[in-house]
Amino acid sequence: MLPAYSGSSPHDDPKAGRTLSTRLDHRNPLVFDTHELGRRPGALQRISRTVDAPRDLGVAGVIGVPEGAPVEIELRLESVMEGVLVTGTARASAEGECVRCLEPVELELDADFQEMFSYPDSDDRGRSKAVADDEAEDDESMIPLEDGMFDLEPVLRDAVVLALPMQPVCREGCAGLCAECGTNLNENPDHHHDAVDIRWAALQGLAGSLGTDEKDNMSDAASGVDEKQEK
Ligand SMILES: [Zn+2]
Numbered sequence: 001m002l003p004a005y006s007g008s009s010p011h012d013d014p015k016a017g018r019t020l021s022t023r024l025d026h027r028n029p030l031v032f033d034t035h036e037l038g039r040r041p042g043a044l045q046r047i048s049r050t051v052d053a054p055r056d057l058g059v060a061g062v063i064g065v066p067e068g069a070p071v072e073i074e075l076r077l078e079s080v081m082e083g084v085l086v087t088g089t090a091r092a093s094a095e096g097e098c099v100r101c102l103e104p105v106e107l108e109l110d111a112d113f114q115e116m117f118s119y120p121d122s123d124d125r126g127r128s129k130a131v132a133d134d135e136a137e138d139d140e141s142m143i144p145l146e147d148g149m150f151d152l153e154p155v156l157r158d159a160v161v162l163a164l165p166m167q168p169v170c171r172e173g174c175a176g177l178c179a180e181c182g183t184n185l186n187e188n189p190d191h192h193h194d195a196v197d198i199r200w201a202a203l204q205g206l207a208g209s210l211g212t213d214e215k216d217n218m219s220d221a222a223s224g225v226d227e228k229q230e231k
């Protein structure tokens with residue numbers, strides 16, 4: 001019989017038991033330890049920690065928290081029958097680019113999350129098969145605790161991506177860039193082009209060539225151009 005979740009510190013574990021590559025590193029600031037919380041259902045613990053943002057925290061190429069930027073994390077750990085229910089908030093500054101005018105965008109991010117981390121032995125409890133089947137879907141979404149520790153990084157990543165806008169804009173109603181020349185229309189609200197769009201001019205030319213009256217003029221003009229180019 002395995003000893004119940006012993007109160008022994010992780011340092012008592014034989015080194016042989018730490019060879020698995022999946023073992024979490026308690027020195028990683030995004031790894032949290034639930035030993036202090038204990039396994040008595042209802043026990044609560046609050047943790048505040050500011051960590052350096054891991055790489056690629058955000059929507060790739062659109063907006064995200066720069067690597068190493070501070071992320072303030074507030075956690076509420078609650079001991080429940082199956083494991084530890086973690087509810088929390090992450091605050092950080094995200095940086096990106098306005099999708100309309102390409103100017104830099106910075107926004108304060110406030111991401112909420114909740115995740116259930118299960119005791120690895122919780123499946124061994126005497127639950128009826130019917131109940132187990134009903135909850136099979138939920139069970140799959142539960143992340144097992146490892147050595148009483150959990151890695152918040154994937155949870156944080158999902159929460160941050162959900163909280164970020166997929167199409168960040170520098171301001172509501174950003175006018176964007178001129179489709180023809182790329183001028184920033186926020187800075188030049190009166191900007192416009194007097195010249196007729198070249199595609200529109202081509203259509204006008206086509207319409208003209210279909211008209212019998214203008215046909216001669218058009219061909220004259222065309223031959224005139226041809227002569228000039230030949231010289
Ligand atoms: Zn903009």
Ligand SMILES: [Zn+2]
Pocket residue numbers: 178179180181182183191192193
């Ligand atoms: Zn323009």
